[in-house]
Amino acid sequence: MSLHPTLQPYADAWTHSIEAISALVQPLAEAEWNRRTPCPGWSVRDIVSHVIGLDCEMLGDPRPIHTLPRDLFHVTNEHQRYMEMQVDVRRHHTAPEMTSELEYTIIRRNRQLRNESRDPGTKVRGPLGAEQTLQDAMRRHAFDVWVHEQDLRTALGRPGNLDSPGAQVARDVLLAEFPQIVAEKANAPRSSAVVVDVHGPVEFLRTIRVDIQGRGTLETAPALGPAAALTLDWETFVRLACGRMTLEAAADRIKTEGDPDLAAAILRNFTVTS
The missing domain is CATH 1.20.120.450 (dinb family like domain)
Structure with a gap:
């Protein structure tokens, strides 16, 4: 075997x-x-x-x-x-x-x-x-x-x-944390959606939907009229999520749309590694 x-x-x-x-x-x-x-x-x-x-x-x-x-x-x-x-x-x-x-x-x-x-x-x-x-x-x-x-x-x-094989694994590991970040830590409204759009060596667009019970799920289908949307490059995404960069240092690399308070709450809770 x-x-x-x-x-x-x-x-x-x-x-x-x-x-x-x-x-x-x-x-x-x-x-x-x-x-x-x-x-x-x-x-x-x-x-x-x-x-x-x-x-x-x-x-x-x-x-x-x-x-x-x-x-x-x-x-x-x-x-x-x-x-x-x-x-x-x-x-x-x-x-x-x-x-x-x-x-x-x-x-x-x-x-x-x-x-x-x-x-x-x-x-x-x-x-x-x-x-x-x-x-x-x-x-x-x-x-x-x-x-x-x-x-x-x-x-x-x-x-x-x-963009190596490890980067592909990192994308999936980090994205798996985002339903909890959006639904629980950032307290996104129920029956809402948040879009994360990442460009660069690793590109993806993911939607985090929050259901009526307040549970978050990760989807690949884009959302129409999301409560908030975040756009940033892959390196910034990784460095923020892994605690290698402060939010202040990354501010000019991130574009947000929609509810500014929700976007700010998501970014405040972006770091997922301990």
């Missing part, structure tokens, strides 16, 4: 992004590993440490036994503490140590994927011990690694892969 067909797109997206990350960091001088990235509190080294840690957990490796310093200003909740453990334990690793561990981890993960025969619905351990399906875990993992590839590209001034 081999990888289930529904899992193959996530394996392909991960492979594309992790190989891009490896190519980006392989030639870096020691000092370049300390460059700040758009991910709050994390350097290039920290991002690569996080990616290695994510893959080690996908491999089922035990988590490091490590005590975090108390002065990490960007760590404010248990989820962030969980993620920071794999990062802080590698903070003093040299460039050769980082690239060597990354390459070894990629080899191990490729071997795991070649031998992966489990059903997509198989339950696996997620962050903080939460249970999730293998399909959800691989989808989220492909998304995370692509977002962090983009963090590295921004930090190193090497833009690219905004």
Whole structure:
């Protein structure tokens, strides 16, 4: 048996992004590993440490036994503490140590994927011990690694892969959050619709409809006379949704129509990653 067909797109997206990350960091001088990235509190080294840690957990490796310093200003909740453990334990690793561990981890993960025969619905351990399906875990993992590839590209001034397989996964992961953003967080009126129109390397138009019970659903059919409409480019969409850009910095890249209060409420709740 081999990888289930529904899992193959996530394996392909991960492979594309992790190989891009490896190519980006392989030639870096020691000092370049300390460059700040758009991910709050994390350097290039920290991002690569996080990616290695994510893959080690996908491999089922035990988590490091490590005590975090108390002065990490960007760590404010248990989820962030969980993620920071794999990062802080590698903070003093040299460039050769980082690239060597990354390459070894990629080899191990490729071997795991070649031998992966489990059903997509198989339950696996997620962050903080939460249970999730293998399909959800691989989808989220492909998304995370692509977002962090983009963090590295921004930090190193090497833009690219905004339309890669990982970008397609990211589109679906981020859009899945929008019914809740529109219906619950922004409190859109019942029996209304909101349109999100994104252009650039990844283009799409989606309608979020709010039914009479206040539940939101995502549709591909355009809405006539929506309560609000937002138009923005793909990179801005990603950076806002992933907390890599402030609303103020993105203001001149976003066009809104319809109810200004509803549009503002959606934009205030645009960030979906923790």
